[in-house]
Amino acid sequence: MIIDCHGHYTTAPGQLQRYRDAQIAHFKDPSSPAPSLASVSDDEIRESIENNQLKALRERGADMTIFSPKASAMAHHIGDEAVSKTWTRINNDLIHRVTGLFPETFIGVCQLPQSVGVPISHSVDELERCVTELGFVGCNLNPDPSGGHWSGPPLTDRAWYPFYEKMIELDVPAMIHVSGSCNSNFHTTGAHYLNADTSAFMQFLEGDLFKDFPELRLIIPHGGGAVPYHWGRYRGLADMLNRPPLSEHIMRNVYFDTCVYHQPGINLLFEVIDVDNILFASEMFGAVKGVDPETGHNFDDTKRYVDSLPLSDADRHKVFEGNVRKVYPRVDSLLAARGL
Amino acid sequence: MIIDCHGHYTTAPGQLQRYRDAQIAHFKDPSSPAPSLASVSDDEIRESIENNQLKALRERGADMTIFSPKASAMAHHIGDEAVSKTWTRINNDLIHRVTGLFPETFIGVCQLPQSVGVPISHSVDELERCVTELGFVGCNLNPDPSGGHWSGPPLTDRAWYPFYEKMIELDVPAMIHVSGSCNSNFHTTGAHYLNADTSAFMQFLEGDLFKDFPELRLIIPHGGGAVPYHWGRYRGLADMLNRPPLSEHIMRNVYFDTCVYHQPGINLLFEVIDVDNILFASEMFGAVKGVDPETGHNFDDTKRYVDSLPLSDADRHKVFEGNVRKVYPRVDSLLAARGL
Numbered sequence: 087m088i089i090d091c092h093g094h095y096t097t098a099p100g101q102l103q104r105y106r107d108a109q110i111a112h113f114k115d116p117s118s119p120a121p122s123l124a125s126v127s128d129d130e131i132r133e134s135i136e137n138n139q140l141k142a143l144r145e146r147g148a149d150m151t152i153f154s155p156k157a158s159a160m161a162h163h164i165g166d167e168a169v170s171k172t173w174t175r176i177n178n179d180l181i182h183r184v185t186g187l188f189p190e191t192f193i194g195v196c197q198l199p200q201s202v203g204v205p206i207s208h209s210v211d212e213l214e215r216c217v218t219e220l221g222f223v224g225c226n227l228n229p230d231p232s233g234g235h236w237s238g239p240p241l242t243d244r245a246w247y248p249f250y251e252k253m254i255e256l257d258v259p260a261m262i263h264v265s266g267s268c269n270s271n272f273h274t275t276g277a278h279y280l281n282a283d284t285s286a287f288m289q290f291l292e293g294d295l296f297k298d299f300p301e302l303r304l305i306i307p308h309g310g311g312a313v314p315y316h317w318g319r320y321r322g323l324a325d326m327l328n329r330p331p332l333s334e335h336i337m338r339n340v341y342f343d344t345c346v347y348h349q350p351g352i353n354l355l356f357e358v359i360d361v362d363n364i365l366f367a368s369e370m371f372g373a374v375k376g377v378d379p380e381t382g383h384n385f386d387d388t389k390r391y392v393d394s395l396p397l398s399d400a401d402r403h404k405v406f407e408g409n410v411r412k413v414y415p416r417v418d419s420l421l422a423a424r425g426l
Numbered sequence: 427m428i429i430d431c432h433g434h435y436t437t438a439p440g441q442l443q444r445y446r447d448a449q450i451a452h453f454k455d456p457s458s459p460a461p462s463l464a465s466v467s468d469d470e471i472r473e474s475i476e477n478n479q480l481k482a483l484r485e486r487g488a489d490m491t492i493f494s495p496k497a498s499a500m501a502h503h504i505g506d507e508a509v510s511k512t513w514t515r516i517n518n519d520l521i522h523r524v525t526g527l528f529p530e531t532f533i534g535v536c537q538l539p540q541s542v543g544v545p546i547s548h549s550v551d552e553l554e555r556c557v558t559e560l561g562f563v564g565c566n567l568n569p570d571p572s573g574g575h576w577s578g579p580p581l582t583d584r585a586w587y588p589f590y591e592k593m594i595e596l597d598v599p600a601m602i603h604v605s606g607s608c609n610s611n612f613h614t615t616g617a618h619y620l621n622a623d624t625s626a627f628m629q630f631l632e633g634d635l636f637k638d639f640p641e642l643r644l645i646i647p648h649g650g651g652a653v654p655y656h657w658g659r660y661r662g663l664a665d666m667l668n669r670p671p672l673s674e675h676i677m678r679n680v681y682f683d684t685c686v687y688h689q690p691g692i693n694l695l696f697e698v699i700d701v702d703n704i705l706f707a708s709e710m711f712g713a714v715k716g717v718d719p720e721t722g723h724n725f726d727d728t729k730r731y732v733d734s735l736p737l738s739d740a741d742r743h744k745v746f747e748g749n750v751r752k753v754y755p756r757v758d759s760l761l762a763a764r765g766l
Contacts, residue, residue, distance in 0.1 A: 229611075235575070236611040271569075271576040276628035276663050280652045281621035288616035308659075312620045312652030318688025319648075322714030322725040323616050348658025354694045374662030385662040 087426060088389070088406040089417070090143070092261065092307055092343050092367030093151040093192075095181060097138040099130045102180065106159070109173060113165045123176055131183055140191060142370055146389050152414070154195035154226050155181055157372075158274050160265035163233035167201040167208065174199040174212060182220040193417055194222035195261070200231040202238075207248040217256045223416040225253075227260040227304075229286050234269030234278050241286055242293025250299050257415050259303035261343075262286045275373035283311025287340070291324055291332070296339040303339055303413050305365060309346035309355050317358040333360070341413055343367035344388045344405070347374055349381075352391035361401045365409050366392060427766060428729070428746040429757070430483070432601065432647055432683050432707030433491035433532075435521060437478040439470045442520065446499070449513060453505045463516055471523055480531060482710055486729050492754065494535035494566050495521055497712075498614050500605035503573035507541040507548065514539040514552060522560040533757055534562035535601070540571040542578075547588040557596045563756040565593070567600040567644075569626050574609030574618055581626055582633025590639050597755050599643035599681075602626045615713035623651025627680070631664055631672070636679040643679055643753050645705060649686035649695050657698040673700070681753055683707035684728045684745070687714055689721075692731035701741045705749050706732060 101124040108121030143151060155177035162170055178196045185194045196216035198209040216222040227249070230236050239245050241262070253260060267278035283306045296302060306313070313320060321332060329335050343365050346352050355364065367388065374385040383390055392405060411418035441464040448461030483491060495517035502510055518536045525534045536556035538549040556562040567589070570576050579585050581602070593600060607618035623646045636642060646653070653660060661672060669675050683705050686692050695704065707728065714725040723730055732745060751758035 236609055238611075240611050269576055271578075271580050271625055271629065273625075273628045273632055273663075276631060276660065277621075277625040280624050280656060281617075284620050284624075284652060285611055285613075285617040288613045289611065291616060292613055309655065312624065312655065315649065315652060315655035315691050315694060316620060316686060316688075318686070318691060318718065318725050319714055320616065321720075322687055322716050322718065323613075325716045326714060346656060346658070347662055348656075348698070350694055350697045351655045351658060354655060354690055357690045358688070374659055374666060376662050376665045378658065378662065380661075385658050 087150070087421070088148040088366065089410045090148050090151045090368050091305065091365045091410050091414075092345060092369045093139060093153045094156045094369065094372060095153060095184065096156045096371050097134045098156070098180060099126050099134055101126050102176070105176065106173065109169060110164060113169050126180070128183070128187060131180075132187055135184060135188060135192075138371060140188065143191065146387050148389060150191055150193060152195050152223065152410070152417070153181060153184060153192040155197040157226060157263050158266040160197050160226070160228060161233065162200040162228055162231035162265055163202055163268055165201075167199070167204045170201040171199040171212070178212070178216050178220065178222075181222075185221065193420065194220060195224045195226060196220075196222050198225055198227060200228050202232050205248075206246050209249060210252045213249070213252055213258070214256065217258055217416070222258075223414045223420070224258045225260050226263040228264055229262055229282055230264050233265060234267035234272045240289040240293070242289050242295045247298070250302050254299065254301050259305060259413050261305040261307055263307055279308055279373070280311045283308050284313060287311065287313045287320070287336070290336045290340060291320060291329060292327065296336065300339070303341070305341045305343060305413065307343045307345055307367065307369065309344060309351060310342035310359070314342065314355050314358050337363050341365050341409065344392055345369045345386070346388070346391070347385040348378070349391050349394060352388065352395065356395055356397075361397070361404055362409065364405050365413065366406050427490070427761070428488040428706065429750045430488050430491045430708050431645065431705045431750050431754070432685060432709045433479060433493045434496045434709065434712060435493060435524065436496045436711050437474045438496070438520060439466050439474055441466050442516070445516065446513065449509060450504060453509050466520070468523070468527060471520075472527055475524060475528060475532075478711060480528065483531065486727055488729060490531055490533060492535050492563065492750070492757070493521060493524060493532040495537040497566060497603050498606040500537050500566070500568060501573065502540040502568055502571035502605055503542055503608055505541075507539070507544045510541040511539040511552070518552070518556050518560065518562070521562075525561065533760065534560060535564045535566060536560075536562050538565055538567060540568050542572050545588075546586050549589060550592045553589070553592055553598075554596065557598055557756070562598075563754045563760070564598045565600050566603040568604055569602055569622055570604050573605060574607035574612045580629040580633070582629050582635045587638070590642050594639060594641050599645060599753050601645040601647055603647055619648055619713070620651045623648050624653060627651065627653045627660070627676070630676045630680060631660060631669060632667065636676065640679070643681070645681045645683060645753065647683045647685055647707065647709065649684060649691060650682035650699070654682070654695050654698050677703050681705050681749065684732055685709045685726070686728070686731070687725040688718070689731045689734060692728065692735070696735055696737075701737070701744055702749065704745050705753065706746045
């Protein structure tokens with residue numbers, strides 16, 4: 087079985103964005119009418135999935151996707167806590183409908199109602215709702231709700247701890263995933279995403295988070311940002327800062343996905359990172375939607391790159407399925423209940 | 427000849443840091459005495475270089491270093507414009523003394539008196555002084571004088587243009603190099619440096635800077651941040667954003683150095699980036715000072731990694747010397763005047 091651990095609902099019916107536009111307008115001008123999401127039919131959802139993610143999944147030869155709301159649209163920097171809560175709930179409920187319509191293919195991961203300056207403990211209820219009521223298996227945790235201003239504390243700060251405690255209680259991992267950038271220095275998918283990945287890793291290196299939470303499991307997407315390419319720098323920094331080796335200090339708790347959109351990058355990832363820490367993912371359809379003229383295939387068809395690696399059957403199984411079932415125990419339970 | 431294009435004076439005599447501490451104290455409390463730099467003897471400078479950079483340079487088999495003030499200590503976010511001007515001048519003058527004492531080995535590159543919210547045109551005079559009076563061959567341009575808050579405009583904004591015009595007039599390149607981070611989300615050398623490299627590249631991708639300045643030459647250090655590892659993402663983003671291919675849009679003007687501290691990273695760099703765009707560099711002694719237990723050699727002994735590549739003699743010459751002479755015409759002139 088081949089499980090893609092990183093997909094977003096970037097193809098949702100237009101009612102969703104129209105609601106969002108109206109929600110923002112209402113926040114800016116509360117005298118304008120309070121919006122509600124226009125009805126979205128099951129057929130509309132089916133169509134938005136069948137012609138896009140499901141089609142590509144089948145063409146590319148994968149079986150399942152761990153699916154969450156569009157990351158760049160979480161936009162925790164827009165509006166206030168109430169805006170974020172409503173927007174988050176609508177998005178998560180829509181993911182739940184997708185998983186209900188395609189239970190064999192899509193498993194839900196939730197967005198959180200983070201908001202600038204609001205304690206992360208306020209996101210605990212929505213995580214619990216999504217996991218216990220909607221059957222979701224994890225969440226996307228935004229390390230920078232300010233959208234590129236990085237005004238909050240690092241992920242190792244105790245301010246985040248109440249959320250980690252709930253994650254462990256529910257036995258779900260988080261993907262560390264920023265949203266859209268409102269800082270003109272950072273293009274969302276070309277800079278902000280990768281910078282966040284890199285920064286999160288270095289925060290873990292500086293801190294002692296996994297000493298406090300040995301059971302915490304975090305996925306750094308986009309192949310770990312700059313980290314594998316600079317693995318020597320990080321090994322050296324751990325040494326200089328008197329931290330334990332990365333294998334003990336970080337890599338018992340942190341996983342990288344395979345959202346690296348060319349063969350040389352995937353080769354490097356597998357050369358320097360232990361195969362136990364790599365989860366297959368494509369983030370389709372996300373940052374890069376086109377076809378690579380050098381290969382004739384989609385940039386984000388990462389399965390081709392992984393298929394090209396000289397992995398043993400056991401290692402290939404880890405990357406495509408085993409590691410996901412380990413990191414997301416609720417995926418494992420779901421599959422086991424289906425006899426898989 | 428082997429030229430290291432990226433070295434900082436991280437081993438300056440203690441008087442320099444004592445001055446800085448006093449300068450900051452005086453800025454915070456102007457009633458305290460205004461400091462001046464205590465006398466630094468030629469012997470002290472010789473010792474600080476001979477026992478450190480020069481020793482390592484010889485041991486590692488390189489010939490010259492393009493040398494600039496300690497990057498993390500530029501700290502353009504500290505104090506105000508006057509503080510930055512004085513601090514910058516002192517640092518550049520010290521680099522000039524190093525190049526005067528070791529003219530065959532060190533060539534100067536200057537720090538700039540950038541300061542938060544101050545127009546970059548105010549840095550033109552110091553660039554001109556360093557190039558025309560001190561014989562420097564380039565500068566380090568900080569894309570984020572705020573030290574990790576990224577409060578200014580991207581490098582493609584017209585606000586930066588007066589400086590680029592002066593660079594072209596003087597025929598000098600700039601290395602895009604941030605300084606210390608005062609944002610707890612970003613470790614200086616483990617996150618902020620690499621994020622800045624990545625962000626600068628993406629700014630160039632989004633913008634049209636090199637259409638306006640076809641002669642501008644910029645070096646992105648630390649192996650280009652996350653860029654080569656994600657080269658497929660950038661090729662795909664250029665396509666999605668309707669930009670020309672990277673080879674035309676960016677890589678006629680932008681160069682990456684080899685400050686990548688392990689063999690797999692260097693291998694990737696040379697696999698995806700044209701050899702004409704790669705400059706040898708180590709940034710010793712900078713981010714990572716230790717010995718890699720996996721190799722028994724210093725992490726930042728990047729010459730070993732480059733030596734291990736199966737390069738032709740012509741390509742090796744480009745990386746170690748030819749490209750530097752092309753990107754820094756004033757280095758070429760200096761060497762030519764010496765019959766080299």
